[in-house]
Amino acid sequence: MRFYRPVLVASLGVLCVLAALHGCGGRGSGTCEPACTNGASCVDGQCASTCVPSACGYDGICVDGGCARAHPGVSCPPPVLVAGGTVGPATPPQGCQKPVRPTALSPAQVQELGVHPVGRTVSFNVPQNTASVSIVSQAVTAPESITYQGQLLDNSVVPDKLFAPDGVLWFDDNVFPPDLADAFAEYGGGSPVVNFFTIPNTQRAVNIARDGGVPPGTWQFRVNDYSYECLAISGCDGGTDAGNYDVKVLTKPGSPARPGTLDLGIYLVQNNGMDSGSALSDPHMERMLKSLTTLFAQQGICPGTVTFYDVPAWAQARYAIGIDADFTGPCDAISQMFTLSQDNRSLNLFFVSAISGGSSGGSVLGIDGTIPGPSTIGGTVHSGAAVSVDDLTAGTCGYIVSPLVCGADEVAYIAAHEAGHWLGLFHTTEATGTFWDPLADTPRCVCQSCVPPASIASCGNASNPTLVTSSTCGNAKPECGGSDNLMFWLLGSSTGGKLTPVQGEVLYRNLAVQ
DSSP: OOOOSOGGGGEEEEOGGGOGGGTSSOTTOSSOSSOOOTTOEEETTEEEOOOOGGGGOTTOOEETTEESOOSTTOOOOOOEEEEEEEOSOSSOOSSOOOOOOOOSSOGGGEEEEEEEETTOEEEEEEOSSEEEEEEEEEEEEOOSEEEETTEEEEOBBOOEEEEOTTSOEEEOTTOOOSSGGGSSOOOOSOOBSEEEEEEOOSHHHHHHHTTTSSOOEEEEEEOOBHHHHHTTSTTEEOOOSOOEEEEEEEEEESOOOSSEEEEEEEEEOOSSSOOTTGGGTOHHHHHHHHHHHHHHHTTTEEEEEEEEEEOOHHHHHHHTTTEETTOOSTTSHHHHHHTTOOSSSSEEEEEESOEEOOTTSSEEEEEESSSSOOTTOOSSTTSOEEEEOTTTTOBOOOSBOOTTTBHHHHHHHHHHHHHHHHTTOOOSBOTTSSOBOSOTTSOOBOHHHHSOGGGGGGTTOSSSOOOOOTTTTSSSSTTBOOTTBTTSSBOOTTOOOBOOHHHHHHHHTSTTBO
């Protein structure tokens, strides 16, 4: 079982002392933090660039000294905006909804393996020149939780004992390699009822897939969940072999060539008065989409069609301020909200007014269903990501993408971060500075090397760990970097929104990117 990642594994937390838009200082000041670079000057707390936005195309919000387009030759056109109307039942559904849903992919990309009990080994075929493979397991009947050493855990479903055609074991859920970059595959835990397991998502697997794709031939794995593993683990209660899962394998053909298109479904659950019609011309939403495009365009991904959806009044009343980051089980508010999502290939973002909870002591601004999300499968308990839009209209927005000063940019940053999770990216460094993502070109921030000497003894402490922050992970030491990456766990003073080339490869191999 894998439950080693902190509670913020799929969220973007903001410590109050660093959050200018949350009333903790900084907005409207006359100084710039961090200091301006590349010849830009500080004007009213913002770095004024000499860049001309019109020269950069639609994704032309300037950064210091130039356009924020790190990938040569990619210029994104404006997305197509659509008002999708109201989705979801007119009255609240009764009980906990845990539907088994189809995929929006063409039949040629889908292998229906049927319903199988945990413990059974099943096989599937990978065609030549396959960019990625996703194993989808959806509970037909399964326990909701187990208890391990007194801790209640969701009964996550995860394929186990995944063997490649050459007989090499690619994934064992009870084996944790010392360095995830050396692993063939990685799973982050926390995926009850529905699991979307995609390869390649590690440095080792990406290196292999670059040479002709995912190894072709017959693969096999064991249908599995935590309750089944619990039968063989000391100190674990609730073990059973009664779970049954609907299993599919989805394949993406070809090579991940740039540029690519990512359609978005934005569900307007917030209670600020905006609806799917007014969102089409709202200037704050327009700025948010431009900044979101700028962040994605770094690796050659452009938002295509953006469809705005309204939700019924009962759903808005229940979810707009009812999401709690500490309660993410299949029957909790966030998971039930995601069942409102539609069956299509869009990445689903649920805009809520606020998210409560979070164990970091700061504000949680976004949280995903799972990593990765069930791309092309809507209506499940994990088919979306929640984004707080409380600050959408706050602050002052200039030419520079400034999440700490411009509220629309903050929402864009949160949305891009959660989209990264949905598409398969982990935090580059987790909050404790003791776990890192499985990619080799993402900077790491090691707690014991980066925090002040007085805090080192608490690095990795299970009950009260030292947390790594933007200030400790933004200096020149090689082992103390990464706070400027889009997938760093915290939005803070050195936020930059960068994506590395290998992160881009993982994004491109996701089924949602076309």
